[in-house]
Amino acid sequence: MEKKTGRKQFNFWQDHSLHYLEMAYRTDKIERIENCDGYGKRTGQCGDTIEFYLTVRDEIIGSASFVTDGCLNTIACANTVIHLIEKKSIEDAWEITPENVIDYLETLPSTNEHCAELAIGALYRALLNFQKNKRVPWKQLYKRH
């Protein structure tokens, strides 16, 4: 697979990996969740925002969803984060890095690697929020997103 270098034109549908196409067009995880167990929001220097919503039981991320106003690459990265964290422990989720997202997608343009960093930054905030809620669970009763 050749990227957009040299004389060959990058063909979006033929040259992107299946992982990339699947993650870029997956829509079933785009959802706001009221009263989730962990919420994280981050805005990048490009002005795009990702928000993650985690549902956690016994330290395992049962499900996650997101919303973003970002581009297709941002959506691909956010979906990949969810693919990598669902059914994993909170501890394992902390280990996930932007490089893991980039590796999984295979064909994320190098000019958009910051989308992976933004998605991971929002994930870390959701994990932090989960840990904070765990310490003061009553606060969650009053939470509104």
Ligand code: FES
């Ligand atoms: Fe802004 Fe993707 S272009 S996060």
